[in-house]
Amino acid sequence: MLTVKLEPVSAGQAAISNPAQGAVFESVGLPKPKLVRLAPGEDYEERSTIRLTPALSEVQKPIWGTYRLSITYKAQYSNAAEIQRTLKVTVWQAEVSSDAIEVQLQPPGPESRGQVSGTVNTPDSFPIRDAIVSLTDHAERLMDQTTSDPDGRYSFASLPPGLYWITARRDGATEDTTVFRHVQLTPSEASATQELVMIPSEIYEHQKVLHKPVLFCITDSAGRPLDRVGLETTWSNGTVVDNVKGETGSDGAVALELISGRNFVTLKRRGCPKQDERADVAAGEGIDGFEFTLECAKK
Numbered sequence: 001m002l003t004v005k006l007e008p009v010s011a012g013q014a015a016i017s018n019p020a021q022g023a024v025f026e027s028v029g030l031p032k033p034k035l036v037r038l039a040p041g042e043d044y045e046e047r048s049t050i051r052l053t054p055a056l057s058e059v060q061k062p063i064w065g066t067y068r069l070s071i072t073y074k075a076q077y078s079n080a081a082e083i084q085r086t087l088k089v090t091v092w093q094a095e096v097s098s099d100a101i102e103v104q105l106q107p108p109g110p111e112s113r114g115q116v117s118g119t120v121n122t123p124d125s126f127p128i129r130d131a132i133v134s135l136t137d138h139a140e141r142l143m144d145q146t147t148s149d150p151d152g153r154y155s156f157a158s159l160p161p162g163l164y165w166i167t168a169r170r171d172g173a174t175e176d177t178t179v180f181r182h183v184q185l186t187p188s189e190a191s192a193t194q195e196l197v198m199i200p201s202e203i204y205e206h207q208k209v210l211h212k213p214v215l216f217c218i219t220d221s222a223g224r225p226l227d228r229v230g231l232e233t234t235w236s237n238g239t240v241v242d243n244v245k246g247e248t249g250s251d252g253a254v255a256l257e258l259i260s261g262r263n264f265v266t267l268k269r270r271g272c273p274k275q276d277e278r279a280d281v282a283a284g285e286g287i288d289g290f291e292f293t294l295e296c297a298k299k
Contacts, residue, residue, distance in 0.1 A: 001075075001076075002048060002071060003073075004021075004023065004050055004052075005022070005071070006019075006022045006052055007067060009067060010066060016056065016063065017056050017060065020055040020063075021052075023050060023051045024048050024050050025142055026132050026145060029176060029178055030208070031210075032211065033213050033285075034213050034257055035215060035255035035287065036255070038092070049141075049142040052103065052105060054067070065104070066103070066104055067103055067104075067105055069102070069103050071097070071098040072097045073095070073097075073098075075093050075095075077286060077287055078286060083215060083289045086291060087289050087291050089217055089251060089289075108158040109160070111160045111161065111187070112158045113158070114157075114185040114191065115155065115156065115159065116159065116166060116192050117153070117156070117191075117194075118154060118166070118193050119195050120133065120168050121152055121195060121198070122198060123198075127150070127151050128148060128170070129149060129151075129152060130147050131148040131152070131154075131168045131171065131196075131198065132145065132147055132171050133146050133147065135166055137164060138163040138164070143164070147171070154168075159185060160185075161185050161187055162184075163183075163184050164182065164183050165180055166196065167179065167180040168180075168196045174260075175209055176209070179196050181194045209242065209259050211258055211259055212257065212284075212285065212287075213255055213257060213288075214256050214279065215254075215255050215287060215290075216231060216246075217248075217289070218231075218248050218254075218267065218292050219291065219293055220294060220296075225250070225252025225253070226248060227248055227249055227250045228248065229248040229252070229254075229267055229294060230247050230268040231245065231247070231254060232244075232265070232266045233265050233266075234266075235259045235264075242259050244258060258281050260283040262278065262281075263278070263279045263280070264276065264277075264278055264279075272296030277290075277292050
């Protein structure tokens, strides 16, 4: 969980009726949760896009100026204790805050008067509410994000001239439902309307199916962790095949991103015969964990 803290710096500001806000944008496509391995003292970096909204005065006018920005990251898993007990692997759970930095929030320039609006509908012209609609620039950098209202409507304002992409996906979808369209805003044509039609959920590629993080721990018959064990997992629904590979580290563990359901796992280690296992990954969020014993010691 990422939490954004945004506070005005200037002491002489007008009275605030609504505090400043910072929102973390959702993934334009399917979310991709994953586990990463960190050695003691090692850092890991992952980027997110956030929207910063200035505070409002008592007369509901934005208070522009200098703000202090900081981010808090919190990780918590409902089954972390079970993972540690069964796999002897510690899943980090804690809260850490970034250093605060100062940012300048300024009003849109006179050229930023463009607007993109439209609706999100089914092929039968029924509105889709709460679809996640994202606006990206010509380089596909995420610029803004909103959700469609009960009538399927969305809108983005205060845009400078340029080429923009609009994408939409269903919130909570387990299969990719993203559609995208582009619009061109010019000084003479500063507004554009775009209808987004959400096609029925279909699976064409394994990347378009929701994956979840799964932790594997491989040991020998004495319960000692085995490193350099290659894992190859296969998931299939008859028309689509998902194949994911990984290798255990010194703690005998490896994290893979798998599709929920029945996954067939092949264990390979130099000097040992192949061993086939099965991992039934539960549906829903969180982490799954499996421990397998490889009946072979490295020669």
